Amino acid sequence: MGPRALYTLLLLPCLLGPHVRSEEPPEGGEEHKDHPPGPGHHHWSYTDIAEWGTDFPDCGGMAQSPINVDTKNTTFDPQLTPIQLSGYDLAASETLKLENNKHTVVLKLPDSLKIVGGLPHIYQAAQLHFHWGSESSPGSEHTVNGRRFPGEIHVVHYNTEYKSIDKAIKQPGGLAVLAAFIEEGPEDNPEYQHLLEHLEAVTDGGQSVEIPGFDIRGLLPQQLDRYFRYNGSLTTPPCFQTVNWTIFNQTILLSAKQVAVLEDTIHFDHDHLLQMNFRDPQPLNGRRVFSSFRGPVGGRKAAGAAPHPTVSSPESDVSSAHDPEPGGHSQEDPPLGTGDMLAIIFAILFTFTAVSFYAYVRRTRKTNQRSSDSKSNVIYKAATAEENMA
Numbered sequence: 207m208g209p210r211a212l213y214t215l216l217l218l219p220c221l222l223g224p225h226v227r228s229e230e231p232p233e234g235g236e237e238h239k240d241h242p243p244g245p246g247h248h249h250w251s252y253t254d255i256a257e258w259g260t261d262f263p264d265c266g267g268m269a270q271s272p273i274n275v276d277t278k279n280t281t282f283d284p285q286l287t288p289i290q291l292s293g294y295d296l297a298a299s300e301t302l303k304l305e306n307n308k309h310t311v312v313l314k315l316p317d318s319l320k321i322v323g324g325l326p327h328i329y330q331a332a333q334l335h336f337h338w339g340s341e342s343s344p345g346s347e348h349t350v351n352g353r354r355f356p357g358e359i360h361v362v363h364y365n366t367e368y369k370s371i372d373k374a375i376k377q378p379g380g381l382a383v384l385a386a387f388i389e390e391g392p393e394d395n396p397e398y399q400h401l402l403e404h405l406e407a408v409t410d411g412g413q414s415v416e417i418p419g420f421d422i423r424g425l426l427p428q429q430l431d432r433y434f435r436y437n438g439s440l441t442t443p444p445c446f447q448t449v450n451w452t453i454f455n456q457t458i459l460l461s462a463k464q465v466a467v468l469e470d471t472i473h474f475d476h477d478h479l480l481q482m483n484f485r486d487p488q489p490l491n492g493r494r495v496f497s498s499f500r501g502p503v504g505g506r507k508a509a510g511a512a513p514h515p516t517v518s519s520p521e522s523d524v525s526s527a528h529d530p531e532p533g534g535h536s537q538e539d540p541p542l543g544t545g546d547m548l549a550i551i552f553a554i555l556f557t558f559t560a561v562s563f564y565a566y567v568r569r570t571r572k573t574n575q576r577s578s579d580s581k582s583n584v585i586y587k588a589a590t591a592e593e594n595m596a
């Protein structure tokens with residue numbers, strides 16, 4: 207990897223990271239001496255968003271991110287299969303670099319982490335980072351039906367068809383970002399604690415620390431099968447329009463204390479907290495937003511009043527929601543013979559078994575839902591909406 211590639215790795219992989227001059231790379235400073243001039247080599251900040259387009263022309267493009275997801279105008283796409291991850295469960299012996307780059311806090315990820323399902327290519331991870339607000343104001347980048355959430359996680363991946371993220375970042379579909387919303391819940395989220403407990407070590411801009419590996423999967427929602435998908439951009443300069451976005455429907459719950467740690471620890475310089483590090487929603491300009499699941503509008507009517515489960519465990523895939531139609535198996539009156547009688551008896555037994563099994567599955571799902579509620583939530587409940595409409 208040449209200096210430029212290394213530079214880009216540090217600079218761009220993030221939707222947020224560009225750390226453009228990296229004045230004081232805390233370790234090594236491997237790449238910052240020989241920046242070629244050109245776009246992307248200027249300072250930027252969240253206080254001069256209106257100026258981004260001057261130094262970074264792509265920021266004024268027609269396919270920018272973030273966006274507001276209007277759930278009434280999303281299109282169900284049955285080809286959006288569940289997101290499948292590989293290699294996310296890192297051993298504690300592995301060390302990861304956590305860095306305050308003055309725009310966000312970034313956790314560098316080894317390229318053994320991959321998205322192997324739910325996208326048209328294999329993508330490997332580069333880093334993850336966060337966007338947040340302040341005590342009095344939420345700070346997610348994407349919004350849903352106009353609602354902004356307290357925070358948002360972005361896990362940045364690049365298409366393995368390209369040799370480096372440096373190449374991928376400029377190609378359509380070169381990047382894939384998994385995004386999820388952070389909300390406040392009643393309990394500490396133990397998965398997030400693996401990361402939050404180290405923020406104290408990187409309070410000042412430019413600081414970094416090595417932290418032990420953990421299961422990165424735990425930073426994402428349990429449900430990876432329900433999401434929104436659209437084509438957009440990096441949400442920070444240079445704003446390249448090369449990102450295949452996945453926004454999970456289920457949110458992540460952190461305790462109020464944990465949300466406060468995210469909001470009140472990272473400084474961009476000695477005296478100034480870094481807060482409200484998000485960009486406002488950008489115009490869709492005719493882009494379509496797809497969903498991997500059916501909503502109340504335009505959705506196929508569920509047979510037998512059996513809407514899809516509101517929350518299912520990550521193990522149960524969408525297809526398992528195709529319930530048998532209980533009570534729908536009306537038998538025609540057959541001519542009566544011994545064989546026919548037996549057939550009827552078996553049919554009745556079968557129906558009874560099917561209905562019992564169906565009831566059991568529903569009960570189990572509800573239990574799962576309850577048990578997962580403490581750590582996650584859903585932002586858009588198609589089933590509930592259907593019930594309301596009925």
Ligand SMILES: [Zn+2]
Nearest residue numbers: 221222360441
């Ligand atoms: Zn981001």
